[in-house]
Amino acid sequence: xxxxxxxxxxxxxxxxxxxxxxxxxxxxxxxxxxxxxxxxxxxxxxxxxxxxxxxxxxxxxxxxxxxxxxxxxxxxxxxxxxxxxxxx
Amino acid sequence: xxxxxxxxxxxxxxxxxxxxxxxxxxxxxxxxxxxxxxxxxxxxxxxxxxxxxxxxxxxxxxxxxxxxxxxxxxxxxxxxxxxxxxxxxxxxxxxxxxxxxxxxxxxxxxxxxxxxxxxxxxxxxxxxxxxxxxxxxxxxxxxxxxxxxxxxxxxxxxxxxxxxxxxxxxxxxxxxxxxxxxxxxxxxxxxxxxxxxxxxxxxxxxxxxxxxxxxxxxxxxxxxxxxxxxxxxxxxxxxxxxxxxxxxxxxxxxxxxxxxxxxxxxxxxxxxxxxxxxxxxxxxxxxxxxxxxxxxxxxxxxxxxxxxxxxxxxxxxxxxxxxxxxxxxxxxxxxxxxxxxxxxxxxxxxxxxxxxxxxxxxxxxxxxxxxxxxxxxxxxxxxxxxxxxxxxxxxxxxxxxxxxxxxxxxxxxx
Amino acid sequence: xxxxxxxxxxxxxxxxxxxxxxxxxxxxxxxxxxxxxxxxxxxxxxxxxxxxxxxxxxxxxxxxxxxxxxxxxxxxxxxxxxxxxxxxxxxxxxxxxxxxxxxxxxxxxxxxxxxxxxxxxxxxxxxxxxxxxxxxxxxxxxxxxxxxxxxxxxxxxxxxxxxxxxxxxxxxxxxxxxxxxxxxxxxxxxxxxxxxxxxxxxxxxxxxxxxxxxxxxxxxxxxxxxxxxxxxxxxxxxxxxxxxxxxxxxxxxxxxxxxxxxxxxxxxxxxxxxxxxxxxxxxxxxxxxxxxxxxxxxxxxxxxxxxxxxxxxxxxxxxxxxxxxxxxxxxxxxxxxxxxx
Numbered sequence: 001x002x003x004x005x006x007x008x009x010x011x012x013x014x015x016x017x018x019x020x021x022x023x024x025x026x027x028x029x030x031x032x033x034x035x036x037x038x039x040x041x042x043x044x045x046x047x048x049x050x051x052x053x054x055x056x057x058x059x060x061x062x063x064x065x066x067x068x069x070x071x072x073x074x075x076x077x078x079x080x081x082x083x084x085x086x087x088x
Numbered sequence: 089x090x091x092x093x094x095x096x097x098x099x100x101x102x103x104x105x106x107x108x109x110x111x112x113x114x115x116x117x118x119x120x121x122x123x124x125x126x127x128x129x130x131x132x133x134x135x136x137x138x139x140x141x142x143x144x145x146x147x148x149x150x151x152x153x154x155x156x157x158x159x160x161x162x163x164x165x166x167x168x169x170x171x172x173x174x175x176x177x178x179x180x181x182x183x184x185x186x187x188x189x190x191x192x193x194x195x196x197x198x199x200x201x202x203x204x205x206x207x208x209x210x211x212x213x214x215x216x217x218x219x220x221x222x223x224x225x226x227x228x229x230x231x232x233x234x235x236x237x238x239x240x241x242x243x244x245x246x247x248x249x250x251x252x253x254x255x256x257x258x259x260x261x262x263x264x265x266x267x268x269x270x271x272x273x274x275x276x277x278x279x280x281x282x283x284x285x286x287x288x289x290x291x292x293x294x295x296x297x298x299x300x301x302x303x304x305x306x307x308x309x310x311x312x313x314x315x316x317x318x319x320x321x322x323x324x325x326x327x328x329x330x331x332x333x334x335x336x337x338x339x340x341x342x343x344x345x346x347x348x349x350x351x352x353x354x355x356x357x358x359x360x361x362x363x364x365x366x367x368x369x370x371x372x373x374x375x376x377x378x379x380x381x382x383x384x385x386x387x388x389x390x391x392x393x394x395x396x397x398x399x400x401x402x403x404x405x406x407x408x409x410x411x412x413x414x415x416x417x418x419x420x421x422x423x424x425x426x427x428x429x430x431x432x433x434x435x436x437x438x439x440x441x442x443x444x445x446x447x448x449x450x451x452x453x454x455x456x457x458x459x460x461x462x463x464x465x466x467x468x469x470x471x472x473x474x475x476x477x478x479x480x481x482x483x484x485x486x487x488x489x490x491x492x493x494x495x496x497x498x499x500x501x502x
Numbered sequence: 503x504x505x506x507x508x509x510x511x512x513x514x515x516x517x518x519x520x521x522x523x524x525x526x527x528x529x530x531x532x533x534x535x536x537x538x539x540x541x542x543x544x545x546x547x548x549x550x551x552x553x554x555x556x557x558x559x560x561x562x563x564x565x566x567x568x569x570x571x572x573x574x575x576x577x578x579x580x581x582x583x584x585x586x587x588x589x590x591x592x593x594x595x596x597x598x599x600x601x602x603x604x605x606x607x608x609x610x611x612x613x614x615x616x617x618x619x620x621x622x623x624x625x626x627x628x629x630x631x632x633x634x635x636x637x638x639x640x641x642x643x644x645x646x647x648x649x650x651x652x653x654x655x656x657x658x659x660x661x662x663x664x665x666x667x668x669x670x671x672x673x674x675x676x677x678x679x680x681x682x683x684x685x686x687x688x689x690x691x692x693x694x695x696x697x698x699x700x701x702x703x704x705x706x707x708x709x710x711x712x713x714x715x716x717x718x719x720x721x722x723x724x725x726x727x728x729x730x731x732x733x734x735x736x737x738x739x740x741x742x743x744x745x746x747x748x749x750x751x752x753x754x755x756x757x758x759x760x761x762x763x764x765x766x767x768x769x770x771x772x773x774x775x776x777x778x779x780x781x782x783x784x785x786x787x788x789x790x791x792x793x794x795x796x797x798x799x800x801x802x803x804x805x806x807x808x809x810x811x812x813x814x815x816x817x818x819x820x821x822x823x824x825x826x827x828x829x830x831x832x833x834x835x836x837x838x839x840x841x842x843x
Contacts, residue, residue, distance in 0.1 A: 017610075022554030041555050045364065045612055048290060052610040061608075064290055130606040195618065199594060206602050208683075209595045209676045219680045224589065224619065225642045232734065240732060242641040242648040245589065245619040253637055257652065264655045281594070284601045285614035358582075358627040358636035364615050375633055489615065490624025492636055 006079050017053045018046055030075045039074075047072050054078075059087035089263040093324065093331065093501065094348040096176020096317035098168040098273075099442050101429045102138035102310050106171065111446050113428060114454035115474055121296050121308045121430050129280050131287070136296055137278055138310025138430025140164065156217040159198045160311075162227045164435075165275035168313035169231055172271065176317035177344055182269065183235050187323070189267040190241040191258040192228030193250035193274030195434035197221075200279035227275060239267060245434065247488030248397070249356070250274050251314070252437025252496055256354035258318050268323040273315030273438035282433065283309055289364060297400035297431075299424035300409065300470050302461040307399040310430025314438035316445075318351065331501060349445045352481070352499040353384025359491030365403045370411030372493035373397075373485065377415050380495035386481060388416045391497070393453060393477070395444045395484040398424025398470070399431050404487065409466045421477070423456035423470045437486040437494065444484040445498050453477045503654040503730070505723035506839075507664070508577060508715035510570045511808045514542040514708060515795050517570075534795065540692040541673055542708040542797035552629070559616055560625065561593050563672035566711035567622035568629055571666060574715045575626070579666040581635030582623045583652050585645030587800020589619030589638075592674040622670050635665075643829025644732050645669065646801040650837070651730055657718045668713030669804025673797075678707050686798075686830070688768070697768035697794045705767035708797015712804035714811075723842060724811045728752055731836040738778060741834055745782045745826075752838045753822070758787050759838065761813075763806050765827035767793040775828040783824070803827040803835055810839055 001009070011025035023040070033039035035047065042050075044065070051068050054060040060082065062068045071081045099106070102120030103113035113120065124139045125132050147153075147163035151170075173183065182188060198221035199205065208216050220226060225243045232241045240261070244253050251274025258270030276282075286292050286309060293306035324331060329345045357379060359372025366372060381388060397408055412419040425443045426432075432439055447453055456470030480500050487493045511517055514535050535545070549557060549569045557565060567584060594617040600609045615621075620638035627636045635656065639648035646669030653667045681687060688704040697706065720726070729752040733744045753759065762783055766776040780789060796805040806825045813821070821841040828834050 019558040020554070021558055043362065045289075045559075045615060048288065049610045049612055052288075052608050055608045199598075202598065202601065205595070206598055208680060209598070216683065219684050222680070223587070223591070223642070224640045225587070225645075228641070229734075238735075240651075241734065242639055242644055244637065245640045246623075246636070246638050247618050247620055257637075260652075260655050260659070264658060266651070266655070280601055280606065281598060281614075284606050284609055285597060285611065285617075287606075288609040288611035288614060356635050356637065358624065358633050360627050360631050360633050363621070363624065363628065364611075371633060488620070489618050490620045490636070491627070492620060492624060 003079060006082065007075055010075060010079060013053060013057055014050070018049060028075060033074055034072055054082070057088065058082050060085050090320035090322060092259040092262050092318050092320060092351045094316050094351065094445055095319045095345050096172045096178070097314070097348065097442050097445065098171025098175060099314040099439060100140060100164055100167045101312035101432065101439055102140055103428050105142060105167070107175065114425070114443065117455045117457060117474060119296060119457050120428050121310065127278055129283055131283055135292055135294060136308050138308055138432065139278060140311055157221040158230065159221055160200050160277040161194055161196050161198065161275050162230050164277055164311065164313040165227050165231060168273065168275070169315045172315035172317055178317065184238050186238045187268035188237060188239040189258060189261050189270040190228055190232055190237050190239065191244065191254040191270055191272045192231065193244045193254040193434050194224050194227050194276055195245055195247055195250055196276045196279050196282060197224035198226055199281045200277045202280040246492040247490055248433055248436055249486040249488040249492045249494040250434040250437060252441065252486035252494035253356055255316065255351065255437065255441055255496060256356065256494065259351050259354060262318060262320040269317065269319045271315055271317050273313065274435045275313035276311055276432055276434040278309060278311045291401045293400060296458055297427060298458040299398035299400040299427050299456060300405050300463060300468060301459050302463055304400040304402065304405060307401055307426065308430040310432045312429060312432040312435045312439050314435060314442045316438065316441060347501050348449050349498040350501050351496065353380040353386065353497030354495070355379025355383055356494045359493055361491055364489050366407035366487060366491065368407055368410065370407035370414065372491050373408050373411035373487055374414050376493040376495040377411065377483065377485065380483065380497050384497045386497065390481050391420050391483050392479045393420055393447060393482045394422040395440045395482065396422050396424045397485045397487045398426055400426065406463060406466070409463055409468050412468070413466065419468060421453060421471050423454060425454065427457035440484050440486065441496060444482045448479050448482050448498055448500055451476060451479055503727045504657040504716045504718060505720055506714050506716050506725045506727065506811055507723055508574050509724065509808050509811045510573050511710065511712045511805065512544050512546060512566045512570045513710035513796050513805060514544050516545045517547050536694060537692050537706045537797065540688045540706040542706055543673060544710045556629065559612055561590060561616055561672065563670050564616065564622050564625050566672065567668065567670040568625050570668065570711040570713045571626045574666050574713055575630045577664060577715045579632065579715060580660070580663045581665055582626050582632060583637050583649040583665060583667045584623040585639045585649040585669045585801050585804070586619055586622060586671055587640065587642045587645050588671045588674050588677050589640055590617035590621055591677050592672065593617035595676045642800045643827065643833035644835060646804045647730055647732050647835045650727065653716050657716065661718055664715060664717035666713060667716055668711060669801030670711040671709055671799040671801045673707050673709045698766060698791060700768055701770050703769055703771050705769045705793065705798040708799050708802065710796050710805050712808040714807065725842060726840040727837060728840055729838040733834040734832055736832050741775070742778055742782060745779060745836065748836050758783055759822040759824040760788065761821060761823045762787050762789045763810055763823060763825045764789050764791050765793060765802060765806065766791050767798045772828055772831060775834065779826045800829060803837065807837060810841060813841065
């Protein structure tokens with residue numbers, strides 16, 4: 001799948017999985033931090049949920065939150081990681 | 089307002105099915121957290137649990153239960169409750185007195201019936217024995233009915249501080265003249281529901297938990313139940329007991345009643361930081377401990393010992409440590425008894441109150457297990473060996489999901 | 503015991519006052535919302551001031567609890583006390599389904615965290631950064647009464663303090679299915695029918711959040727809660743005696759309340775309890791019912807208290823109102839209030 005398509009797909013999946021009802025894919029800039037006040041405002045429970053999303057949609061296993069923090073920075077880093085590690 | 093005394097206790101946990109057995113294990117430093125193969129979960133034999141060895145069938149038979157809807161959570165409660173009543177030598181008349189309240193706590197309730205609940209939630213069977221057992225209220229409604237208790241009864245669920253809150257609510261009923269006596273406590277059994285919930289939050293340790301240790305890696309879930317009989321001055325006078333006459337170790341007063349301790353302080357606060365984590369500065373715990381001291385009219389220096397919440401998660405132990413340092417400067421000697429029992433969730437407040445009172449009654453302290461190195465930057469070390477100790481006032485802390493923080497203070501009755 | 507100063511409610515009838523005429527006629531008459539099937543679902547307002555990011559995880563009961571708390575939080579309560587019978591059952595089963603579907607594998611923790619019964623009270627506290635007393639009672643038909651009793655103690659223990667107290671429950675699909683299987687709800691479709699003349703077992707399911715700001719100040723109060731009694735049992739003599747004792751203690755010299763707000767719920771098996779209460783009070787006491795407005799749920803008595811506070815006072819003197827509610831036959835609660843003008 002093309003990177004652009006994958007980014008769009010991932011944005012849609014994040015919105016759905018985290019129930020971000022006020023957000024559309026266009027609101028999520030590729031390099032906008034997912035966490036923290038400057039970003040989408042996600043929190044630690046969301047990071048655990050995103051790890052589950054990566055597992056269910058892409059077959060990726062992230063052992064723990066420490067590892068997760070390196071991957072769950074923004075859409076760009078997530079997509080790079082998915083491309084390298086996906087098993088689905 | 090009336091003073092409130094503890095005149096009876098009953099307990100069942102991973103380290104014992106009686107008060108005596110629990111105390112023996114604590115004195116011996118015997119950890120009850122094991123890799124069990126009995127639990128019907130994928131994690132049996134993989135994650136350690138503070139599991140009670142007594143099977144559900146054994147408990148069912150012991151109490152001659154024929155109703156299949158009585159869950160393990162209720163059976164554990166029944167065991168500890170029954171012991172507490174005997175320990176306090178409560179008569180049937182005292183139990184049925186409208187002035188005797190029952191304040192219970194549980195977070196699991198009937199959710200331990202994971203498979204039945206799933207089945208019923210898809211297609212509930214009209215004849216299913218469990219439909220009215222799933223909620224938290226079912227446990228203490230059952231106890232109330234079984235023991236024909238006519239007084240006020242309620243159930244509290246504030247996650248891990250539930251039974252500590254049950255204790256302070258019961259005490260306040262007595263102090264406000266709304267009850268003469270209150271049986272207070274809580275219960276929780278191991279359940280796929282909570283095992284998987286905590287696992288999803290990545291706060292379960294794959295090894296035996298290490299409270300306050302630099303390398304702690306999460307908590308071990310446990311199960312258990314504990315109940316305390318609280319009696320006010322009037323109720324004791326009615327039983328012919330003069331406060332000051334009888335103490336702890338069993339030499340009873342004129343009615344053969346023990347007075348283990350007095351509940352002298354309590355406070356509940358809200359950390360208001362995050363649904364499942366404490367603020368790192370430990371605001372909620374700090375405010376709860378401060379409030380408990382104020383309610384007991386004590387200073388920080390008066391506290392001789394703290395039974396901490398000490399779950400061994402990164403978050404709790406750091407937050408709790410910072411709160412203790414903030415309040416006490418140099419905190420008094422402290423332990424986490426979760427290193428023996430695991431985290432018994434809704435029962436933990438009551439179980440740890442019982443342990444705190446045992447310490448007070450016998451003037452002894454139990455080791456905090458599995459500790460090696462302190463948390464960097466904080467440097468606190470729990471007690472690591474059993475010892476005799478002069479105790480006047482002890483504090484017991486319980487902090488739950490949603491930031492619910494409760495601190496209790498028990499004092500020796502002179 | 504304590505005074506009610508501010509009230510807030512989210513119910514199947516919306517969030518505003520129902521009006522003096524609590525039509526008991528065919529449901530749907532007089533602008534009242536009736537059940538669909540036999541479910542009365544609460545109408546949620548737009549939750550102004552609550553960010554979508556915060557709302558997104560919440561179950562309906564948490565949303566309603568937080569939403570109904572908003573106007574009252576402006577009064578800076580010292581703490582929050584919530585009664586909920588169903589708690590977070592919906593989220594519990596959502597999480598449980600994951601446990602089964604994914605065979606205890608990699609699971610999303612959101613519903614587990616939201617499923618705790620104290621999620622309502624703690625989310626209100628979190629939203630408001632309220633670090634005070636925060637508690638949740640879950641004792642079915644006494645959950646709200648337990649919170650009220652606690653508030654009464656707090657007001658006494660801490661003069662000058664004020665507290666946010668409420669009862670919140672949502673129709674969880676799972677609770678509905680369990681209770682339907684146990685026979686607690688009408689088997690027949692109840693849309694457009696009169697709840698109180700059907701003469702059949704079961705009631706209609708309801709939900710809602712009713713919250714109150716209470717303290718010890720008489721000046722400016724809407725009402726005073728003078729007494730609360732809870733009784734468990736199904737012996738008619740015991741219940742009759744307990745009711746009479748409560749009234750005798752609260753209203754000496756044989757005085758009677760001006761109004762009974764009755765929790766009659768259309769279940770013909772429960773009718774005897776409401777008739778027993780009316781008999782204890784005698785014929786001169788006016789009776790009004792409320793479950794056709796909110797449906798049946800463990801903390802419906804909170805809605806009744808809210809209603810009592812919205813009814814206009816009669817004449818120049820306060821109105822004495824008794825609320826009697828019966829939950830699943832064996833839980834009886836009495837709340838006596840004095841309604842000021």
